[in-house]
Amino acid sequence: MTRPVIVGMSCRLPGGVDSPESLWAALYEGADLITDPSDEHPHQREDVLPGGLLDDADMALDADHFGLSPLETRTLDPQQALLLEGVDEALQDAGIAPGELRRTPVGVWVGSSCLDQSITHLGTDHGGTMVETAGALPSMLAGRLARTFDLRGAAEVVNTACSASLVALHRAHQALLLGEVDTAVVAGVQHLGLDTHTRMFRNSGTYSPTGRCRPFDVDADGFVRGEGVAVLVLTTAERAAATGTRVRAELLGSHTNADGFVPHGLASPSRAAQTDLLRHVYERSGVDPYAVGYVHAHGTATRAGDAAESMALANVMGRGRAEDERLVVGSVKANLGHLEGAAGVVSVVSTVLAMEHGHVPPTPHHAEPLPRMAELGLEVATAPRPWPGPPERRRLAGVSAFGFGGTNAHVILALPETAPRGAVSGEQAAEPVARLLPVSAGGPAPLAETAGRWAEHLRGAPETAWEAIARTAATGRDHLAQRAAVVAEDPAGAAAALEALAGGRGHPALIPPRRTPERPPRVVFLFPGHGSHSPGMGELLAEREPVYAAALQKARAALQAHRPQTPLGEADLRAVQPAAVAHQVxxxxxxxxxxxxxxxxxxxSLGEAAAAHVAGALSLEDTARLVAERSALLAESAALGGMLATDLDADRAAAAARASGTSLAAVNGPASTVLSGTHGALTALREHLEAHHPRARCWEVDQAPPAHSPLLDAAADRLAAALGELAPGASAVPMVSTATGAGIGGAELTGAYWGRQLRAPVQLAEAVAAATGDPGASAVLVEVSARSVLAPALTDDVLACADEAYDEHTALLRLAGGLYARGVPRAWDRARPAAAVPLPARAWARPSDRPDPAERGDDLARRRAELEAAADEAQRRDVLARALQAWVAEQVPGQAGAEPVGLDSDLAALGLGSLVLMGLRTRLHQLTGEPVEIADFYGEAGVATLGAVLAHRSR
Structure with a gap:
């Protein structure tokens, strides 16, 4: 049977509460998070005080992250802003990368009863645009989320007043049970933008004159209002187990009903309906109501409300309980105020936290319980207390919410019976193992803040959690533009590196932060030749990476079949070079x-064999044959001479070769060349350079035969003949030949080619330039070998698979971290632990460069004056073109510094969505005074060009 579970939570609530963890700290302390009016320091929203209010910073939005233009952001309902970041954070808490849910059956249910933004922006005298409408319509609370996150399940807003978000949770619960969605996002949100409802509550006598909510207390005199957002992510227990998603709570049952007719009127709660609700949900779920230790009550602290609720609880769950096992009730409204439509989900988050921590938090301001509470089997916690009942009993809780108008809801929650939160499956490695921890954010400042949060979290994490932490960071987060990475062996080492990142310092374990390009860079694999071998290479990788071990075994078997008398790895070219190629493969x-x-x-040189195989031109069998024949011929030719590496440029090296009777064998870079010749000629050349050119450095290439020189003419012919039946195929990956410095097709890699390649000088610098493409394009070189021998000759930005400062596994992880920071796509290991660990939410960017409304008005007035002063049609068109250029730059991130927007620019290609086009339509109308039809922006082929729009408007 399908069992819905809660796997992620987030919240942003009064008093600086910005996470479930900070909410629990406030609840456990019994914190009072209500803001009072003040004559000395008046609040900008004084008319809704006392109340639980967010700070301005709490309601900020990382608009660029969600692709919102300034035009949309200016009129966006603060509730939509809170929901966007809240949903992203809840998915992070669940260990679900939001990008993984795109185009999947994920449903969205939002509970809200707040109409302040609609009243403000959609009044009868407003006459706004579709932009304001989309930013203010209550239906867009769910629609905005579904569109932004590209979720394809239901997207519904529920408004049953104060029970709205708990009813939304019930609907999501039912959708999961019916298989309508795989995952559900449930949220409650409220923003106090107007005092309309506050005055209504005051006039009705339900708003506390003392400014505090006292649920179930004899001095209860009503509630105060609060604002904020809380989000839940739900899926099924089966899906959570399959994906390794951490389960925070199980949803055992839910139900809703209505009061129906109540003799005392529309605003009166029905004790009978609430009793029926509780009795029905516990009977249908099969849960014994007397096994429930705690109920998070609706608890509005009104006399009628508390009386009806306490009697209903007593009727189903309280009466007959022993004195030491009374049903504990409480309400977070005493801390935060009443969040009305959002109250239900806030209550669920609070209750899940209480179950996880094994304590019921106190209900502040509660001093003397209502008469008969004890008799009814109920009590209110006034101090933190252990979870009611024996420790071995499963923790069960209920949450209630009742709406104005009579829609009631109740859900039953349970702590999972399986692994406790934070536990990690799998055994700890016998010794510390390096892991790659990626970290990203929208910009440098939020990246530093995120690193600081993670460092604090990791500082106390056990070593056994290290693998799960790294995997959660890799697979449970979207990877944003500003990136860094850490390669460490334990959480403590990672924390130190993250602290350095947060402080803007370097650290040995840190891959420095970078801004990734808009398009992933071009990746070029560079395979070095002789000298890339290293004793014991691959041993550690084979122990830790099964994919490497399997590939190495297969390559070695193919090579050994051609040279069985020479075991790979011996100090012989016939063994060393094949071993190097096997490692590269x-x-x-x-x-x-x-x-x-x-x-x-x-x-x-030798590296072209591995390059040809990786390109798909040579089979492993043909590659093994090529390497075996080639290395054997080179071993036979070693007595003919050697090679001398220098820091001369190509012209000086060629001149030195002519003067010394040697050959220019390789041009590796601007100041890196290699010469081949007899040992005597190379010795004489070296002595000449040291005597007459003391700044020139040169050194012998260890055990290198005189490859790429006339000394190997005979060997080259023999190699071509030996490989006469080589059967190369088409390349799947483009290959650039270092024998020619140009691209080469797979079919050209015949035996004749390999003969020429053994003899021809290596044109590495030219080949690399051809492989990386346009000098202005983003590209990254990856040197694939056991030793980095070519990177110094090329550029400082070559990434190598090996680094002498680290073991080979750590070095390879650092390579992967460097590529990650540069924006190279990565296929992360999705085999997450059975219980992934939580990580703090990513910090948000808080841009401060949004245009000021007054500045926008001045700009419009200035441009209107320029338009009126235009002497002719050409000047008029110029004014309009410059105005649209500025407006486009304002709406499209990054456009301000880009190439000017021309009259032939396609509006869609500039990233202008439909709402922005509507905004531009409004701007044109304000500027010209002419009616502008939205159809002016669209042609038969789609979105028109600016020129087409201007031509139409400037007639």
Whole structure:
């Protein structure tokens, strides 16, 4: 049977509460989070005080993250802003990357009874645009979320007054049980923008004259209002288990009903209806109401409301309980005020936290219970107390909400019977293992703040949680533009690196932060040749990475079949070079498993064999044959001479070669060349350079035969003949030949080519330039080998699979971290632990460069004056064009510094959505005074160009 569960929660509430953790701290302390009126420091919303209010910073929005233009943001309902960030944070808490839910059957249910934004922006005398309408309509509370996160399940707003969000939870519960959705987002939100309802409550006598809510107290005199947002993410227990999603609470039952006719009138609660509700939900769920230890009551602290609720609870759950097992009731309204439509979900979040921590929080301001409370089997906690009942009993709780008009709701919650929150499955490794921890945000400041939050969280985390922490960061978060990474062996090491990131300092475990380009960079795999071998290479990788081990074993078997008399790894070219290629092939397989694949490949000398295989042109069998034949011929030729590496440029190296009787064997970079020749000629050349050019450095290439020189003419012919039956195929990945410095097709990699390649000088610098493409384009070179031998010759931005400062596994993780920071897509390991660990929510960017309304008015007036002063049609068009250029730059992030918007610019290509186009229509109308039809922006082929719009409007 399907069992819906709560897997994620978030909240932003009065008193600086910005997470479930900070909410629990406030609840446990019994904190009073109500703001009082003050004559000395009047609040800007004094007319709704006393009340639980958010600060201005709490209602800020990272508009760029959600793709909202300034035009939309200016008139956006603060409730929509709170919901956007709240839903993202709840998904983070669930360990679900929001991007993974796009185009999937995820339902959205939002409970809200607040109409302040609608009243403000959609009044009869407003005459606003569709932009204001979308920002103020109550229906858009759910619609905005579904559109922004691209969710394809139901998107519904529920307004049953004060029970709205708990009714929304019931609807989501039913949708999950029926299989209508895989995942559900349930939210409650409220913003006190007007005093309309506050005055109504005061006039009706339900607003507390003392400014505090005292549920079930003899001195209860009503409630005060509050605002904020709370969000739940639900799925099924089966789906949570399959995806490794942490379960915070199980939803055992839910039900709603209505009061029906009540003799005392519309505003009077029905004790009978509430009793029926409770009796029905517990009977249908099969839960014994007397096993419930705590009920988060509606608790409005009105005489009629508390009396009806306490009697209904007594009728079904309270009467007959032993004195030491009374049903504990309470309400967060005493801390925060009444959030009306949002109250139900806030109550659920509070209750789940209480179950997780095993304590019932106190209800502040409660001094003397209503008469007969004890007789009814009920009590209110006035101090933190352990969860009621024996410790071995499962923690069960109920949550109630009752709406003005008579819609009632109740849900039953349970703490999961399986692993407790934060537990991690799997055994701890025998020794510390390095992990990659990615971290990202929308900009440098929020990245630093996020790193600080994570550092504090990781500082006390157990080593056994390290794998789960790293995986949660990788798979449970969207990866934003500003990125960094940490490679560490335990949480403490990661915390130190994150602290450095937060403080703007470097750290050995930290991959420095970078801004990723708008488009992923072009990735070029660079395979070095002789000298890339390292003793013991691959041993640690084979222990820790099964994909690498399998690929290495397969490559070694293919190579060994051609040279069985020479075990791979011995100090012999016939063994060393095949071993190096096998390592390169296996590394490439591991990188591919990580989702890191090349857009082009380049191979230096021997490295071209691995490059051809990774490109898909040579089978593993043909690659093994090529490497075996080539290395054997080079081993035979070692006595003919050697190689000398220098820091000379290509022209000086060529001149030195002509003068010394040697050959220019390789041009690796602007100041990196290699010469081949006899040992005597190379010795003489070295002595000459040291004597006459003391600034020139040169060194012998260890155990290198005189490759890429005339000394190997005979060997090159023999290699071509030996590989005469080689059968290359078409390349799947573009390959650039270092023998020619240009691209080469797979079919060209015949035996004849490999003969020429052994003899021809290596044009590495030219080949790399061709592989990376346009110099202005973003590209990254990845040196695939056990030792980094080519990076210094090319650029400081070459990433290598090996680094002498780290073991080979750590070095490879650092490579992956460097690619991540540069924006290279990564296929993260989705095999998460059975109980993923929580991580603090990412910090939001808070842009401060939004245009001031007064400045916008001045700009419009100035442009209108310019238009009136235009002498002719050409000047008029110029004024309109410059105005639209400025408006487009304001609406499209990044456009201000981009190329000017021309009259032939396609509006859709500029990123202008329908609402922004409507805004531009309004601006044109305000500027010209002419009626502008929205159809002016659309042509037969779609969105028109600016020129077409201007031509129509400037007639």
């Amino acid at each position: 296996a590394l490439s397989a591991l990188l591919a498993d990580w989702g890191i694949r090349p857009d082009a490949v380049v191979g230096h």
